Amino acid sequence: MTNNPILAVRSLTKSFGGLVASKNINIDLYAGEIHALIGPNGAGKSTLIQQITGGLTSDEGEVYFDGQEISSLNTAARTRLGMGRTFQISSLAMEYTVLQNVVLGAIGFRGKVFDFFNNAMKDRELINRAETALVQVGLEDFRTYRTSDLSHGQRRQLEVAVALTLSPKAFLMDEPMAGLGAEGSKRLTGFLDELRKQAPILLIEHDMDAVFSLADRISVLVYGEIIATGSVDEIRQNPQVRSAYLGEEDTL
Amino acid sequence: MKKEMYLNIGLMALMLVVPLVAWVSDEPFWITLATRAVIFAIAGIGLNFALGFGGLVSFGHAAFFGLGGYAMGILAYHAQTYTPVFEWPFLLEGSKSMLLIWLVAIVVSALAALAIGALSLRTTGVYFIMITLAFGQMFYYFSISWSTYGGEDGLPIYVRNEFPGLNTMDPIQYFAICYVVLTLILILVHRMSQSSFGMMLQAARQNEKRVQAVGQTPYSLYLVAFTISGAITGLAGALFADLNRFVSPTMFSWHVSGEIMIFVILGGVGRVFGPLAGAALYILLEHTLGGLSEYWHIYLGALLLGVVLFTRGGIYGLFAGREVAHD
Structure with a gap:
């Protein structure tokens, strides 16, 4: 990992009144890696994600993506640069079919959104792109389902599929395993393991089994501060992390 | 899907x-009702484009309806008095x-919608409703005080405007013109609803975050939709003024905004043909109930309540089921 990071977060700070939600945060995401961000509830993970994706403006610090400073860009612009994301709480067009949701991603990738006359659902280019992503996550048999009829886990998969259609340079995944169940998270773990070859993943996750089996590096966020960054083993052995996050008695 | 098509x-x-039978049996009144x-x-189709597809509850579409009407009135007035507009x-x-006249009506109302939309779309929810209402009322009071064009009394046009090859004063021929325009608009809106733009717009209505996460800005989508919406309603205004050969500030009044919204809700929000069903039913009720009582709006109100409470999506929701995503 000698090359430049795809995503570089530098001295990012954000406070809400007296509450400092993120304090002087530095994170790097390099090609080919899964960098996990963990931390107890209320540590400021969601705030940080918002600052990175453009939902919140930071008080201080910068975000660099693919060598470019993006701190002043909005969410849509950051997505167009290649930042693909999935949400903590599934954020899909619930009235649409599964395929339509993925086609949205394909339209976004192509960028010709002000096309008023051609039927998008009959556009081979869009459909092919969408179908490929559905096959990748294993949802191809559900393409005609209404999204609101999907299970929680399937919605998660669908979010990943939509992100895939964008061919992003990096993924930001906010708790993709949440509520998946053992079988589901095992499947997704295998999938993400492969996905990192396509683009690196900044993974916010509570499922420690998944984190420890997947992550190349882990950053630990506590009370808005990164208290440690390192390999799985380093983090496991870090006494500060053990007391702050994992609890003294937990054996890892 | 099938049912909807039938x-x-x-x-x-x-x-x-209906108008053809009326024409054969020499009942021009029914032709006018159909027109x-x-x-x-x-x-209604114009409003539905913003409201149904984009979720933009505009309570000021009378502004565009009236602008279309006045575009016709002003141009025709200057033609009949042989004076230049400016x-x-x-x-x-x-x-x-x-x-x-149609072209001018479309351009003027589109520009107005672009300006009103650019300001109003910075707000959402109730504030958006109130701001669009306020813009509508601005036009209303402006037209009342503009004495050059009749002020409160409105502006009569003596002869209906000309269409190449047709006698527009003949009710059935004017109906035919409007019917063809309706058909073209329906085809256009149907195609737009399935296009990349239409899909993204409807996705923005369902979930703005989703649209941002695929790299699109909801505001731009809404603004374009609002502009198209205003242009269509403006064209309807020009046709309406020509039907009556009269324009007056009442075209700008908030009652008109409410009526247009009623067509959309009665027919089925977000259904391409919904406003046609809504407008037809409205006209029918106005005619039949209006004959029973001057206060026929009471019955209309009761019906509207019933529709909102008990049908999911107006006439179309009742007879064609919930909208199945088209693919």
Whole structure:
């Protein structure tokens, strides 16, 4: 990992009144890696994600993506640069079919959104792109389902599929395993393991089994501060992390 | 999906048969009623594009309806008085050509919608409703005080405007013009609803975050939709003024905004043909109930309550089921 990071977060700070939600945060995401961000509830993970994706403006610090400073860009612009994301709480067009949701991603990738006359659902280019992503996550048999009829886990998969259609340079995944169940998270773990070859993943996750089996590096966020960054083993052995996050008695 | 198509075809046929029968049996009144329904449907289709597809609850679409009406009124007034509309920065003569009037109506209302949308779309929810209402009322009071064009009394036009090859004063021929315009608008809106733009717009209505996460800005989508919406309703205004050969500030009043919204809700929000069903039913009720009592709006109100409470999506929701995503 000698090359430049795809995503570089530098001295990012954000406070809400007296509450400092993120304090002087530095994170790097390099090609080919899964960098996990963990931390107890209320540590400021969601705030940080918002600052990175453009939902919140930071008080201080910068975000660099693919060598470019993006701190002043909005969410849509950051997505167009290649930042693909999935949400903590599934954020899909619930009235649409599964395929339509993925086609949205394909339209976004192509960028010709002000096309008023051609039927998008009959556009081979869009459909092919969408179908490929559905096959990748294993949802191809559900393409005609209404999204609101999907299970929680399937919605998660669908979010990943939509992100895939964008061919992003990096993924930001906010708790993709949440509520998946053992079988589901095992499947997704295998999938993400492969996905990192396509683009690196900044993974916010509570499922420690998944984190420890997947992550190349882990950053630990506590009370808005990164208290440690390192390999799985380093983090496991870090006494500060053990007391702050994992609890003294937990054996890892 | 199938049911919806039958309903569409049935409606279009009905809207054609009623005036034709009236024409054969020499009942021009019914032709005029049908023409009114068709024009109201176009206005509703315009609003539905913003409200149904984009989720933009505009309570100020009378502004565009009225602008279309006044575009016709002003051009025709200057043509019948042989005076120019204005001489600076360029000379603009009045006109009796329907096609030219439509073009002006569309451009003027689209520009107004662009400006109103650009400001109003910075707000959402109730504030958006109130701001669009306020813009509508601005136009209303402006038209009342603009004495050059009749002020409160409005502006009568003596002869209906001209359409190449047709006698527009003949009710059935004017109906035919409006019916063809309706058909073209329906085709256009249907295609737009399935296009990349239409899909993204409807996705923005469902979930703005989703649209941002695929790299699109909801505001731009809404603004374009609002502009198209205003242009369509403006065209309806020009047709309506020509039908009555009269424009007045009432076209700008908030009652009109409410009526247009009623067409959309009665027919089925977000259904391409919904406003046609809504407008037809409205005209029918106005005619039948209006004969029973001056206060027929009471019954209309009760019906509207029933529709909102018990049908999921107006007439179309009732007869064609919930909208199945088209693919």
